[in-house]
Amino acid sequence: MEFQFQFDWQAxxxxxxxxxxxxxxxxxxxFGGLLIGxxxxxxxxxxxxxxxxxxxxxATAYIEIFRGTPILVQVLFIFYGLPDLVGSPIExxxxxxxxxxxxxxxxxxxxxxxxxxSIARGQREAGLSxxxxxxxxxxxxxxxxxxxxxxxxxxNQAIVSIKDTSLFSVIGVGELVRQGQVYIAxxxxxxxxxxxxxxxxxxxxxxxxxxxxxxERRGSAA
Amino acid sequence: xxxxxxxxxxxxxxxxxxxxxxxxxxxxxxxxxxxxGASGSGKSTLIRCINGLxxxxxxxxxxxxxxxxxxxxxxxxxxxxxxxxxxxxxQFNLFPHxxxxxNIMLAPMKVKSTDQEAAAxxxxxxxxxxxxxxxxxxxxxxLSGGQQQRVAIARALAMEPRLMLFDEPTSALDPEMVGEVxxxxxxxxxxxxxxxVVTHEMGFAREVADRVIYIHEGRIVEQGAPxxxxxxxxxxxxxxxxxxxxxx
Numbered sequence: 001m002e003f004q005f006q007f008d009w010q011a012x013x014x015x016x017x018x019x020x021x022x023x024x025x026x027x028x029x030x031f032g033g034l035l036i037g038x039x040x041x042x043x044x045x046x047x048x049x050x051x052x053x054x055x056x057x058x059a060t061a062y063i064e065i066f067r068g069t070p071i072l073v074q075v076l077f078i079f080y081g082l083p084d085l086v087g088s089p090i091e092x093x094x095x096x097x098x099x100x101x102x103x104x105x106x107x108x109x110x111x112x113x114x115x116x117x118s119i120a121r122g123q124r125e126a127g128l129s130x131x132x133x134x135x136x137x138x139x140x141x142x143x144x145x146x147x148x149x150x151x152x153x154x155x156n157q158a159i160v161s162i163k164d165t166s167l168f169s170v171i172g173v174g175e176l177v178r179q180g181q182v183y184i185a186x187x188x189x190x191x192x193x194x195x196x197x198x199x200x201x202x203x204x205x206x207x208x209x210x211x212x213x214x215x216e217r218r219g220s221a222a
Numbered sequence: 223x224x225x226x227x228x229x230x231x232x233x234x235x236x237x238x239x240x241x242x243x244x245x246x247x248x249x250x251x252x253x254x255x256x257x258x259g260a261s262g263s264g265k266s267t268l269i270r271c272i273n274g275l276x277x278x279x280x281x282x283x284x285x286x287x288x289x290x291x292x293x294x295x296x297x298x299x300x301x302x303x304x305x306x307x308x309x310x311x312x313q314f315n316l317f318p319h320x321x322x323x324x325n326i327m328l329a330p331m332k333v334k335s336t337d338q339e340a341a342a343x344x345x346x347x348x349x350x351x352x353x354x355x356x357x358x359x360x361x362x363x364x365l366s367g368g369q370q371q372r373v374a375i376a377r378a379l380a381m382e383p384r385l386m387l388f389d390e391p392t393s394a395l396d397p398e399m400v401g402e403v404x405x406x407x408x409x410x411x412x413x414x415x416x417x418x419v420v421t422h423e424m425g426f427a428r429e430v431a432d433r434v435i436y437i438h439e440g441r442i443v444e445q446g447a448p449x450x451x452x453x454x455x456x457x458x459x460x461x462x463x464x465x466x467x468x469x470x
Contacts, residue, residue, distance in 0.1 A: 125275050126315035130329035131305040144319050
């Protein structure tokens, strides 16, 4: 018997309206998680640079734990494990956003640390020598320069985190992949539907890449 | 005469390395003091102690009546001193994300709460004074080294310091740009600014300094008027150093 496979464009296209119902979830988890992750990253990134060990060590521990364990395990732990501790169930969306937040936060901490450390020591000395306080020196001199250098790695992390949201199908969040799985269960068109899912991710990530390139170009013009 | 800088028995270590040994130094208001010595002799470290960029281990340091304790002292004393003491660095250390005018305006606006208009006005006058009024809207990266260093001087002057520290201000410059920076410093000295200058420019030292100090391995081994130190050095270390740097 000869096996013949025909890519069914119509099946792929037909699946899209159903898949798109997952898009808001994918985007909400991504943006919500990354926004919190960015704030966590600034907080823990700066703490990891602090001279005082009792501030630095907890930050380092957080970074190592969330970088050193798989995000899949993290979300399973939050969704299935934590309810035992807190005594009430955790919403899948909450677990998903928390997982992206804590996971990306750890990576962004390292981006922040690297960005701040990359600014020459002379910049800080110049600020201090002018009578600016340490906080003013950081706010007006170090951070604006460091942030500009952080844009490419932050964009990178955003793309990684957007793709990581696909894992949350395992806790039943109706994001893109989950929608795909449900659709395939009824139509048995796995090839076409996962292809469509992949294209949708690519549209999101490419738009983001494009946006970042524009931001970088504007930044370097100054 | 009032001493704007008063240093007694100052010692500093980098780990095991004893970089400054029993330094005694008094600087009078209006005096121009040039510090010379080989690289690694501790001359830069000494002036960096004066505005607290380096901490020292023992001794006394009083700047403009403000004592600055060893190991950094308290933040308040440090800030008070830094407002009165300007510094110019070897590597300029201009803020690359701000244009020239903004580089100069930043500290007066944030530290002295000068309003924007007055700060901009002052910045433009300072740029005029250092001869680069036309560059105010450019970014540091668009300027030559000599121009950048003149901006750095203007930036320090914007805080109207009572004392200016110069840490090898011409060492990172191409030879043809050294002159324009020294001209600005010469002018500043003529106007009566108190200056402490670490430099390898012996011609400048001879011409502008009221006093030349020679540091060898962390110790002040000789000081005096320029002609005395350059033409008739008493210490054999000074003689050896000067014969090396003046022979070419």
